[in-house]
Amino acid sequence: MSLARRIVDAIGAGDREEALRLTRELERTLSDAPDPTGQGTPSFDAQPAVVPMRHAPAPGRSSRQVVAGALAEIGVACRARVVTDYADARFGQRVEPRTLAALRRDERRAWDKGSARPTYLVPALEGRYFQPVRGLLTLSDWALERRLIGPWSERADHLAATAQLARQLAWLSERDTAVAERLAPVVADMAASIPGAVDGPGLDTARVEGAAQAELVPLAARDEPWRREAASRARTQLPREQQLWGATIGVVAEGDA
Amino acid sequence: MTRHQQPDPAAATALARVRGQAPEIRANVRRLAAFASVHSCPTAAVAFAARIDTNRVLAGTTMEMPFGQSPFAIGRGVAFEAILRRHGHAELRRVLATGLDTDFTFAAIENLREGYQPNRTGLRMRATVTQTRMAEIAGGPAEPVVLDGAVLEADIGGLPAFFEADEMAIGVGGQIIVGENKSWPVVDGKPTDEDALGAALDQAATYVLLGRQTLGQAGVDPACMSDSVVLVTPRNTGLAPSLHRQDVASRIRRIDRLLSAVPDVQETAASTPQSVTFDAVADKTLPETVRLEAFGEITDVLGRVYEPASCLTSCGFAWACRHRLFADANPGLVGGQVARALPGIASLSRVAELGQGAPASPAEEPAAVPLARAGRFYDEVMPAPGASQRRTA
Numbered sequence: 001m002s003l004a005r006r007i008v009d010a011i012g013a014g015d016r017e018e019a020l021r022l023t024r025e026l027e028r029t030l031s032d033a034p035d036p037t038g039q040g041t042p043s044f045d046a047q048p049a050v051v052p053m054r055h056a057p058a059p060g061r062s063s064r065q066v067v068a069g070a071l072a073e074i075g076v077a078c079r080a081r082v083v084t085d086y087a088d089a090r091f092g093q094r095v096e097p098r099t100l101a102a103l104r105r106d107e108r109r110a111w112d113k114g115s116a117r118p119t120y121l122v123p124a125l126e127g128r129y130f131q132p133v134r135g136l137l138t139l140s141d142w143a144l145e146r147r148l149i150g151p152w153s154e155r156a157d158h159l160a161a162t163a164q165l166a167r168q169l170a171w172l173s174e175r176d177t178a179v180a181e182r183l184a185p186v187v188a189d190m191a192a193s194i195p196g197a198v199d200g201p202g203l204d205t206a207r208v209e210g211a212a213q214a215e216l217v218p219l220a221a222r223d224e225p226w227r228r229e230a231a232s233r234a235r236t237q238l239p240r241e242q243q244l245w246g247a248t249i250g251v252v253a254e255g256d257a
Numbered sequence: 258m259t260r261h262q263q264p265d266p267a268a269a270t271a272l273a274r275v276r277g278q279a280p281e282i283r284a285n286v287r288r289l290a291a292f293a294s295v296h297s298c299p300t301a302a303v304a305f306a307a308r309i310d311t312n313r314v315l316a317g318t319t320m321e322m323p324f325g326q327s328p329f330a331i332g333r334g335v336a337f338e339a340i341l342r343r344h345g346h347a348e349l350r351r352v353l354a355t356g357l358d359t360d361f362t363f364a365a366i367e368n369l370r371e372g373y374q375p376n377r378t379g380l381r382m383r384a385t386v387t388q389t390r391m392a393e394i395a396g397g398p399a400e401p402v403v404l405d406g407a408v409l410e411a412d413i414g415g416l417p418a419f420f421e422a423d424e425m426a427i428g429v430g431g432q433i434i435v436g437e438n439k440s441w442p443v444v445d446g447k448p449t450d451e452d453a454l455g456a457a458l459d460q461a462a463t464y465v466l467l468g469r470q471t472l473g474q475a476g477v478d479p480a481c482m483s484d485s486v487v488l489v490t491p492r493n494t495g496l497a498p499s500l501h502r503q504d505v506a507s508r509i510r511r512i513d514r515l516l517s518a519v520p521d522v523q524e525t526a527a528s529t530p531q532s533v534t535f536d537a538v539a540d541k542t543l544p545e546t547v548r549l550e551a552f553g554e555i556t557d558v559l560g561r562v563y564e565p566a567s568c569l570t571s572c573g574f575a576w577a578c579r580h581r582l583f584a585d586a587n588p589g590l591v592g593g594q595v596a597r598a599l600p601g602i603a604s605l606s607r608v609a610e611l612g613q614g615a616p617a618s619p620a621e622e623p624a625a626v627p628l629a630r631a632g633r634f635y636d637e638v639m640p641a642p643g644a645s646q647r648r649t650a
Binding site: 079125126128129131132133134135136149150151152154155156157158159190192193194215218219222246249 | 343344345346347348350351362363365366367368371372373374378379382386400402
């Protein structure tokens, strides 16, 4: 019976003394054993050198997770380009916007199969007939109101996203300057269409946020009641599946008005 | 919503037979404008009624005309429209506010280009939203409404057709203004392409006209549609949008006349002989000579009106017609005006002979006298062939 086996048996029998003795014997046996390389202490003459190493972004995050993560941080319906630019800056992982169409189809297939996913990437819905707006991405766990698009929603969402990313940038600039530097041009581009948001070469996150909020408040006063009304209509008219993926409407016969 | 009559099934079958395997095209403003300039030609009228894409019927032959937009122009157009729409239509709001002197910051912008299926069902839904929103002008909306991709439904020759306008700004000073986006630049206040400008204004005028019909159906005063339209184009060499406002009242009247002159589909179907079909003309497996011969036979049966100026710029059959006329030395080759001045003369070679003093038949007599006189005058002015003098250009 090997020493290791006897140690296990001793522990199993509760004989602490015997187990300790056998462990010491095992240690002795191991230290007396000849070095397998047969050369004693290995010699290494090379001068120590510091090699800069950049950690690869956390491996194994799929583009789906990256997009969902970015979208969750932005928090409103968003164009594919904005989501991928943000994901690139924030997580250092580039997702090509054109691959998002395939991603969306995969999500739909997964839903049809009944896969247990906490959230799905779903299209925003246009708020009259609840047809999917394929260019705008949302997450299935958001309230229906936030996934609907009305006459003011695109601009309101853009302002809300810009304000949120400006806050995020302010926070990151104190913690991770590399990410903040990458994110700044994304925020600057989004803020370019907001009057009074950008002044001069630098980006003042408080100024961006303030300007976005100033335009957003009166716009939201129009947008939110509209969204609430559309959402209550959708809840009464559509089954759960269509509330996520959009209503299906049959083809109207030719010439039939 | 307009209730269109179902097209007579017999007429539909007849037109499907005429079309054969020729490529089909839906009525749209470009097609309508192209047809408007050749509407007196019977062959063009039949092709229009049968919804044949004249630009593609002769594809693969030497008579295929280089129509269609350049991919660069299309790419530029897409990029320009994307600039107008990004960030929740921020640029469009800005350019409309500057150009129309109305605040569009809180305007409701209905984006009808997204979220609707790209088929007739989607178009019909968009047409319904367009009409509903347009009718709101009667109630005097508190803030302007912009329809991005408004769809107007109209009856063209007895068949319903959908027309897609780039923008429609509702409630600007109690009026509705049609807008059209074009990606060709306006440099120093001058358009780089006058023809494109004319076509764009015609297009916008068509939308005004159809918009008035839509308002009329909704029981709203059609005068709400403004006579002036806006063009949104890039300024100078960049893609920064700028707005131009133009009165198109005279164009609206002209297009109204043209629309009412579009031949009725049922009548065209009934009057087209059984033998007429573009099937062989569009058949790419057949040799070119056979296809062109088939086309020649159709034009011989239906008749053709060849006007170099209008046909060459708007009809995909123009080269084939010209080729046919050239083979016959037909006086129509040089245009209707000249042909009308040569009554009773069968060919251009006969015109040359009469100019050289050939004896005229009684039928040729009216044209022969001025031709002979013109010939003598020409000989007096021009040196005889073989003379040592060199002609200068």
